[in-house]
Amino acid sequence: MSVTVAVATPVESLRNVYKAEKAALIERFQTASNVEPLMRALALATDDALKGAWAACEMPEDAALVAVGGYGRGELAPYSDVDILVLLPDSAPADDAELNGRIERFIGMAWDLGLDIGSSVRSVEQCIGEAANDITVQTSLLKARRICGDMRLFERFSARYNETLDPRAFFQAKVLEMRQRHAKFQDTPYSLEPNVKESPGGLRDLQLILWITRAAGFGSTWRELDTRGLITEREARELRRNEAFLKTLRARLHVIAKRRQDILVFDLQTPLAESFGFKATAAKRASEQLMRRYYWAAKAVTQLATILIQNTEAQLFPSTSGITRVINGRFVEKQGMLEIARDDVFEREPHAILEAFLLYEQTRGIKGFSARTLRAIYNARDLMDRNWRRDPENRRLFMEILKQPEGITHAFRLMNQTSVLGRYLLNFRRIVGQMQHDLYHVYTVDQHILMVLRNLRRFAIAEHAHEYPFCSQLIGNFDRRWVLYVAALFHDIAKGRGGDHSTLGMADARRFCREHDIATEDSDLVVWLVEQHLTMSHVAQKQDTSDPEVIKHFASIVKTERRLTALYLLTIADIRGTSPKVWNNWKGKLLEDLYRATLAVLGGARPDAHSELKSRQEAAIALLRLETVPENAQQKLWHELDVGYFLRHDPADIAWQTRVLYRHVESDTPIVRARPSPIGAALQVLVYVKDRPDLFAGICAYFDKSGLSVLDARVTTTRHGYALDNFLVAHPDHDGSYRDIANLVEQQLSSLLTADSLLPEPSKGRVSRLVRTFPVTPRVDLRPDERGQYYILSVSANDRQGLLYSIARVLAQHRIGVQAARINTLGERVEDVFLLDGKSLSSNRTQIQVETELLRAIAA
Known part of the structure; x- marks a missing residue:
């Protein structure tokens, strides 16, 4: 065998x-x-x-x-x-x-x-x-x-x-390539999920330096570059240390992921930190400790790479490296770079450190610091001590930097990059590389603060006035706008310390104002802005701003037009500085409407619902005349609508809905109309049909099936039993005008409402990776409003496809009507508020049952 x-x-x-x-x-x-x-x-x-x-x-x-x-x-x-x-x-x-x-x-x-x-x-x-x-x-x-x-x-x-x-051509091409690569990461290493290889300050920057120096024949190791004189021995040591850390980080990331993985995603940060031996403490997660180490390494690499690239350029292009002009006895310009006149300038005159940033703002043609200046600042860190911070001349210079008409954003970014900002403001140093464990911030705390400062500055720059014209108009008339910049620096400076960061930040801001001799009026405004920087966003997105009492209460907090304008500008800049996903034109409209309504109250106008109603009706009638709608054609429809309808819609929407419906007030068939939203990239959908308990849920089911996210819902029940519902919806992958899908939505939703079919089971939408890493504890709060006429339902949960329909379906099953809905999406988290009516809610037992079912639905 x-x-x-x-x-x-x-x-x-x-x-x-x-x-x-x-x-x-x-x-x-x-x-x-x-x-x-x-x-x-x-x-x-x-x-x-x-x-x-x-x-x-x-x-x-x-x-x-x-x-x-x-x-x-x-x-x-x-x-x-x-x-x-x-x-x-x-x-x-x-x-x-x-x-x-x-x-x-x-x-x-x-x-x-x-x-x-x-x-x-x-x-x-x-x-x-x-x-x-x-x-x-x-x-x-x-x-x-x-x-x-x-x-x-x-x-x-x-x-x-x-x-x-050709070493010169190679150098120029690689530097251009680096700038393009950095731009993809918003020119910052401080993303919360950075790419350890490609982000600014990552391994690719170190490789690029050795590529260009190898091509130029200057050396291909840090030791060789030290010998050549391109860097100092200390800088070579720092580069080797940070390169070793970044390589180790990347290798461990690969091992943990069991594949090529260069992005430090949230769900791998904790096991990665533990592989380095970091352990969670009461104050810091292990991942926070690791990421802080990463950000400091990336910052050092960014600083040293800039020095090396400039030194390499000077040797490759020696004819363009001479002094262009003398600025003063301490500084000269070399080909657009600010350079110290002698190596010991900062040791001899420590206040020249801040003077350098002021000159950077003031001197036309200066586009950065030379390698010599950067190296001197890097080596002058020990000079920036307690006495240096308390020096009256340094305090004057810091305020001058804040008050310049140009260059503030660039100066503060450079101050942070060179660690000068953290040396001057010690509490700012504590938030450099500080993670934000939520679902809507995409930057570290220090980078977010600088983004908010940048957004405020853009409001004041003529070339950017087209982006937010109303903000540009307001800041153009705002006296001493540097007060806003101080508030921006301190609004989140106390994050990560434990406790309310707004309250803790107030103390920091008050101390700063006192030490810098800021007048009482401006100091009070700065401190108040830090305390209240979340208030306007909360009111606009979570409260019923069509209620005159809400506006009146907010006006009592604000008190003056200057405070209102300052808070509005800071709020817009703050929301835009969190993440590109968080801001949209709908949020902008909510905030602007709140601003205008509050301004009217502060100007002496009483928040009278009847006068506001008359004003909106007159404006809508004027628009209807332009649309050649017959005189008084609106009366039959308007007779069936209550005051709340007119307060919840602006004149343009009232006119559009009236033009569509004035011939169909008693329609036996559903009326559905859709149009691209006048306020931005979204679709506005109008539904008019005889009301029934499951109507809102049925409409939400259609939007869920179609992949459309509801940004806002304004629900009205007419006196004669019709639902007049207005939705603002958007598709996450749609980047067009929505005109191409308007007819399709009209036909499909009309057919669905005519068929009167049973409510389907909610879809089990997949949750995102961020949601799995930072789950939000689902919360449901159901309570009667102050008048006892309606109930207010507040829902907080992780966002996912089908979430709104899941909520609406529970309400429909209990025959609870939705009178209004405020849909608020913050990145991967939702904070929705519904105004409900339903006799069954008067029973405590029913309330508990509804809350329990809602919790089960939003947690599914």
């Missing part, structure tokens, strides 16, 4: 050896503190596997296998891609079927080994031609390394590459 023994194929043997060796290296790395041995060993193991495949495929003797890109440096992160070049002699025929077959088998075998291969097949001259046309190819070939094959061919390639490389 014969026994068949399975014999492993060459690719299986190679794969098993490579897989076992890689696993052993990663296992050893789990307890190691140095990532360099792992990255070199992984590259060597990959070399061996590829050599085996090269031999197994009997590749031609006159060809060479070359490692390029990151692999060419002889380093690999655990799940990095492996970039290779099959280098052929120029004489190799393109149509050689046998050669092409061997190359295909080799590349296929490389994939079968479990390598994430990026491959190219070129002759020497093809490499040179591609490099000349594509900076990415030129960069990948810069650190080419022979793995196996014809040595003479590789040497010929290296010689041709070096003789055609």
